[in-house]
Amino acid sequence: MSSMSQARPPAPTAVSMRDLLASCAAAAAVSTPPRAPEPETRRPARDQDGPDHRDGRDHREAA
DSSP, X not given: OOTTTSOXXXXXXXXXXXXXXXXXXXXXXXXXXXXXXXXOOOOOHHHHHOGGGTXXXXXXXXX
């Protein structure tokens, strides 16, 4: 048989650990979707009014 009919797998080449880690970090960066924005934490309205409105009513309901 001729050498053309038998395909040899390519010979492995040496890759430095630095290059290997850099390529893994780059692959992770481009394949990871962006994080969802953090939801805003809002305090209930009664906490924002201060200690005078502890029952949760605003000034229109008090009358």
